[in-house]
Amino acid sequence: MTMTDENRPEPAPASEVPAEPKPRTPFDAAAKVVRCIHLATVKFGAFSAQALETSDAIPEDVVFAASTKFLRPTVMPTDGGFSTTTTLVFQVGGRMPGAESPPSPYALIRATLEARYDLKPNSPTFSEDDLNDYALCYCPFHVWGYWREYVQSSLARLDLPQFTLPLFLIDKAPGMVTDRLD
Secondary structure (H helix, E strand, O other), X not given: OOOXXXXXXXXXXXXXXXXXXXXXXXXXXXXXXXXOEEEEEEEEEEEEEEEOOOHXXXXXXXXXXXXXXXXXXXXXXXXXXXXXXXXXXXXXXXXXXXXXXXXXXXXXXEEXXXXXXXXXXXXOOOOHHHHHXXXXXXXXXXXXXXXXXXXXXXXXXXXXXXXXXXXOOHHHHHHHEEOOOO
């Protein structure tokens, strides 16, 4: 016995099928906020650069490793906008080729940077979650150029090897953020 098309039940129209809710990502909220603000200022709140070894004490054939991470940005409302603050940390270390031991630390560079944003006229009101998501994605992005220059000049002043920090990619922010610095 064969079934004809007229004996099969009709599928429900797409408008009647409940859609799976799309999970919220920090990028969704950030995309809403970024259209309604402009960056007013960036400033350093605190900074330090520390050589943990002199350049003379670092072996010539050492293999260097460097990384940057940042504290989850905080958001504070301001008159006509908001301010975000984060602390970034650059660490450089190294080990001898083939060594299994953890890298020896050579330098630690840290800076707390604030980015202040003004809301454009007629901007909607954003939730605290929206602003926190925006801060996670864009605060490090907006201060990154200042951070890169500070790391470069600090390494030069400490007479340590130069590293070029890569460009900041917004989609990498969640993997670089930490809730506390050691």
